[in-house]
Amino acid sequence: MFGLFKSDPVKKLRKQYSAKLEEAMHAQRNGDIRGYSSLTEEAEALWKQLEPLEQAQAKP
Numbered sequence: 001m002f003g004l005f006k007s008d009p010v011k012k013l014r015k016q017y018s019a020k021l022e023e024a025m026h027a028q029r030n031g032d033i034r035g036y037s038s039l040t041e042e043a044e045a046l047w048k049q050l051e052p053l054e055q056a057q058a059k060p
Contacts, residue, residue: 010057013050017043 024039 010050010053013046013053017046017050020046 020039020043024036024043027033027035027039
């Protein structure tokens with residue numbers, strides 16, 4: 001019953017991942033290659049957390 005109000009961790013991580021990729025894209029367009037590299041690395045770290053959660057959610 002109260003599961004309705006719980007936030008979905010997969011959805012939250014997906015949103016953070018998308019935001020990091022968008023920030024990286026803007027950094028790249030502005031010529032900040034170091035910033036782009038750093039943001040892409042952070043996005044990849046989020047993806048490594050997100051991927052197992054999505055696979056676990058898809059199995060049942």
